[in-house]
């Protein structure tokens with residue numbers, strides 16, 4: 206805001222100084238405008254980088270899934286994880302859980318997560334979301350009263 210105002214009034218002032226033949230003063234104004242311009246460019250780069258970081262965080266938040274205990278990351282259809290719930294909720298960090306025989310452990314905050322055991326069955330592969338959605342869901346159920 207200040208920079209834009211400074212530039213707008215600065216150029217006008219430089220022009221006026223040149224018109225009045227005060228070249229040295231005009232040059233000084235132009236020089237400070239140039240410095241200001243370089244600073245604004247640098248600030249712009251920093252802001253762009255921050256914006257990109259925020260976009261990454263938002264993207265991450267969209268692809269993160271909570272299973273009631275831990276977080277999983279859906280990375281282009283590939284499920285990654287699990288990640289520590291405590292660390293993510295507290296610090297926004299995805300900390301890989303270290304797998305033990307019966308539990309996962311966060312080596313950052315030492316939280317423990319039980320590994321659910323469902324017999325010896327091979328892990329079920331969930332059907333892709335799209336095919337699940339294609340199934341028709343009955344909206345009206347006929348019930349016979351009495």
Ligand SMILES: [Zn+2]
Nearest residue numbers: 289292311314
């Ligand atoms: Zn943790």
